[in-house]
Amino acid sequence: MLFDDASAEFHGFFERHYAELSRLAALLTGDPDAADDLAADALLALWRRWDRLRAAEQRLAYARGVVAELARARIRRSVRERRRITLFRSTRSARIEGPDAAAAVDVRTALAWLPFRKRVCVVLRHAFDLSERDTALALGVSVGTVRSRTSKGTAELERMLGARVAGALVTGRGSR
Template structure:
């Protein structure tokens, strides 16, 4: 009986976690894939993985763990989608299509690798500001620092990304995006 009560309480607790994080997780997945249906699938898979780890007591920061799980799932789906498009282009004999798919996928991978190479605080600030589309104040609250610190971390992160992307042959625009 005690086990059933504990299980029900755990489910209720995780339902609260789900309700608190679902919308942001879907938005992040959509930003990474540009596909609303795929974003929902990614988030469902990510929440399943988080729940399994959460039950074992292996998750301390659910939000951070969920964002990482969403990013990993999105990368897997994007990789699969890239391979499917590449195969379709090969079957159709459209060499230009294969090159274009390769170029777009390579650009996405290079940008994501540049983000991953940033120091933790810079990476967190850049992702929250530009991937999660949070304000500087919201980012500061989540990171537990001042707005000024967020501004400097984002500025340094974008400058470092520009260096990394320039070294890889991608030109960065003055607005901080990739062109």
């Protein structure tokens, strides 16, 4: 198959970064089955803008930001759908005040309990080893915002998982 320069360049970008973007989506949504779709949707959005993006230095940062926004939208849709189902199935409201201690041992489950903005900062900083600057660039926020959200998110993980397990996550010794 013949590719023009733009197509070949995008194909190379896709090959190099698809797996990483899929992993990011899986960690943000907690749904590995949807991760490939989100990564593909993000790359499709990039392809549509490739003529403008191919000259940009921060294409990967932009792609990470697109994945984060798509994951956020998916989570919101999922939450709205769960609320609708709950309204139809039950007249009583059963609220869970905190995570189940057994479930909190699983890092992915604990990440799912974090508010999305903190979760995306913790995942990009610690699971993907991005600098504060690169994380800020991917999310379109300031470095100070990344510091704050990462710090608060890590503190929440420590409360849910215990300092030893959360410390292992942050230093890369835990399961991801």
